[in-house]
Amino acid sequence: MPTESSPEYDETLGDKFVFVTGGVMSGLGKGITAASLGRLLENAGFDVTAVKIDPYLNVDAGTMNPFQHGEVYVLDDGAEVDLDLGNYERFLDVEMTAANNITTGKVYQDVIEKERSGEYLGKTVQIIPHITDNIKKRIREVAEGHDVCIIEVGGTVGDIEGMPFLEALRQFQTEEASDDFLLTHVTLLPYSEAGEQKTKPTQHSVKEVRSIGLQPDIIVGRCEDQLEEKPREKIALFCDVPTDAVISNPDVDEIYEVPEVLEAEGFGEYVMEQLGIADDAYPEDDRDYRWRDRVTAERTDSVEIALVGKYGMDDAYMSVYEALRHAGMELNTSVETRWVHAEDITDSVQSLTGVDGIIVPGGFGERGVGGKIRAAQYARENDVPYLGLCLGFQVAVIEYAQNVLGLTAAHSTEFDEDTPHPVIDIMPEQYDVENLGGTMRLGAYTAAIESDSLADTLYTGDTCEGRHRHRFEVNPDYIDRLEAGQLTFSGEMNNRMELVEYAKHPFFFGTQFHPEYNSRPLSPSPAFVGLVTATLDRSAYATTTGWEGKPAADAR
Numbered sequence: 001m002p003t004e005s006s007p008e009y010d011e012t013l014g015d016k017f018v019f020v021t022g023g024v025m026s027g028l029g030k031g032i033t034a035a036s037l038g039r040l041l042e043n044a045g046f047d048v049t050a051v052k053i054d055p056y057l058n059v060d061a062g063t064m065n066p067f068q069h070g071e072v073y074v075l076d077d078g079a080e081v082d083l084d085l086g087n088y089e090r091f092l093d094v095e096m097t098a099a100n101n102i103t104t105g106k107v108y109q110d111v112i113e114k115e116r117s118g119e120y121l122g123k124t125v126q127i128i129p130h131i132t133d134n135i136k137k138r139i140r141e142v143a144e145g146h147d148v149c150i151i152e153v154g155g156t157v158g159d160i161e162g163m164p165f166l167e168a169l170r171q172f173q174t175e176e177a178s179d180d181f182l183l184t185h186v187t188l189l190p191y192s193e194a195g196e197q198k199t200k201p202t203q204h205s206v207k208e209v210r211s212i213g214l215q216p217d218i219i220v221g222r223c224e225d226q227l228e229e230k231p232r233e234k235i236a237l238f239c240d241v242p243t244d245a246v247i248s249n250p251d252v253d254e255i256y257e258v259p260e261v262l263e264a265e266g267f268g269e270y271v272m273e274q275l276g277i278a279d280d281a282y283p284e285d286d287r288d289y290r291w292r293d294r295v296t297a298e299r300t301d302s303v304e305i306a307l308v309g310k311y312g313m314d315d316a317y318m319s320v321y322e323a324l325r326h327a328g329m330e331l332n333t334s335v336e337t338r339w340v341h342a343e344d345i346t347d348s349v350q351s352l353t354g355v356d357g358i359i360v361p362g363g364f365g366e367r368g369v370g371g372k373i374r375a376a377q378y379a380r381e382n383d384v385p386y387l388g389l390c391l392g393f394q395v396a397v398i399e400y401a402q403n404v405l406g407l408t409a410a411h412s413t414e415f416d417e418d419t420p421h422p423v424i425d426i427m428p429e430q431y432d433v434e435n436l437g438g439t440m441r442l443g444a445y446t447a448a449i450e451s452d453s454l455a456d457t458l459y460t461g462d463t464c465e466g467r468h469r470h471r472f473e474v475n476p477d478y479i480d481r482l483e484a485g486q487l488t489f490s491g492e493m494n495n496r497m498e499l500v501e502y503a504k505h506p507f508f509f510g511t512q513f514h515p516e517y518n519s520r521p522l523s524p525s526p527a528f529v530g531l532v533t534a535t536l537d538r539s540a541y542a543t544t545t546g547w548e549g550k551p552a553a554d555a556r
């Protein structure tokens with residue numbers, strides 16, 4: 001029964017909960033499975049939210065290195081969270097907040113602060129009930145007001161860091177009515193040498209779940225191929241679930257296909273029945289099929305876009321890759337990305353030869369900046385569509401100052417503290433910042449768009465909004481000089497430059513914010529759609545930008 005031993009517990013919150021745990025090994029695509037279930041429930045008319053639990057001790061992902069951990073994902077409220085939250089936003093098409101990501105660090109920090117301020121009235125503060133109550137309270141608060149809350153427990157069952165979360169989950173199982181609580185366990189079915197799908201790791205992993213006092217209601221089997229009948233029955237028998245509750249989740253080419261694959265397995269229907277909400281779902285004919293239509297639409301064109309970065313790992317730029325895919329879906333175009341290491345670009349831009357467009361994404365630190373500046377120059381001079389994201393925006397401004405205004409030593413003070421022309425400079429509010437976690441200019445801010453600009457053609461309305469994560473910005477002292485020629489800051493707010501564009505070019509655009517964080521399959525980012533459109537038809541933007549056009553062959 002509920003523990004009311006701490007001031008945290010409020011049993012009136014929350015409604016239907018689907019927990020997702022993982023076994024056998026990490027990296028199984030548990031997050032995609034959970035997010036895909038969310039999409040199926042949304043398609044059936046339910047309002048779904050999600051919680052990602054990261055059992056690590058970091059309070060948030062803000063200080064984590066992209067080399068090791070992939071990109072730091074930023075939410076509207078400025079929270080720096082695990083990149084998996086990006087999948088939930090993209091699949092559910094919702095905006096999340098810091099509360100949707102729970103880490104061990106966050107929970108302990110909160111409980112210890114409460115202990116210090118005397119809130120526990122002299123009691124001994126313990127993992128059970130104080131930490132577990134704090135975890136349950138956080139989950140219930142997120143769930144409040146939504147039909148279903150999906151909670152993914154990061155890591156693998158049995159990991160020492162995950163224990164308090166699984167104990168909280170066990171308590172949930174006893175506190176909630178059986179049709180308000182479901183546990184889905186995602187495991188791996190490897191092939192034996194003889195080509196058989198083996199269930200033993202799954203059996204062991206379910207045994208581990210049971211030893212904590214939990215019983216999975218659904219088993220999702222990740223396997224290279226579709227689960228065969230025999231292993232499916234074996235899992236049902238050994239793990240005590242009906243065969244309908246064993247869901248096959250084979251490898252697919254593209255993550256956005258997973259909801260369809262799981263739908264075909266009856267995953268959504270089974271969950272709705274178990275939660276007692278099947279009668280409230282839209283009839284199958286009336287479901288929202290926009291997702292499926294987008295994913296299955298034929299790609300009639302294909303383009304190649306260079307991503308000029310330095311963190312040589314796909315996950316470090318996950319949202320950028322995804323945003324390109326979304327733009328591709330919008331335009332029925334398959335977008336290939338060519339990974340280009342910024343340090344490989346010197347005076348020679350050979351690694352960029354033949355690309356249809358260039359993206360310089362966000363980044364920190366000096367390494368590779370020279371190559372990024374060179375890439376922006378190459379794009380500007382050769383009419384290659386260019387999109388600069390945060391650092392890529394700053395780089396475009398530096399390049400223009402150096403090569404067009406002739407301020408050859410112009411730079412950002414991030415990379416050259418003593419530059420005589422600090423066109424990009426630290427923001428005043430960052431002068432005294434010493435602590436690196438969560439201290440940048442973070443989260444969503446609005447910019448006013450200049451009329452008759454490229455930005456004006458991309459965004460509907462006279463403002464645009466995007467999520468920020470930076471310390472440096474355009475130095476206001478240089479704005480007049482920078483804007484005297486072909487360069488325009490077409491979006492700004494309170495004298496902060498948010499958008500940059502270069503006239504007489506098919507598409508040269510930069511954003512101080514990160515539009516990739518707001519891009520979704522069902523609502524792609526206008527900046528990315530603009531880039532891909534420009535790569536498809538370089539003359540499409542000529543009317544707006546005054547670009548007269550060059551034969552494509554010259555431009556490359």
Ligand code: GLN
Binds near residue numbers: 361365391414470473
């Ligand atoms: N390093 C730059 C800054 O802090 C850009 C940051 C980014 O690209 N996210 O302003």
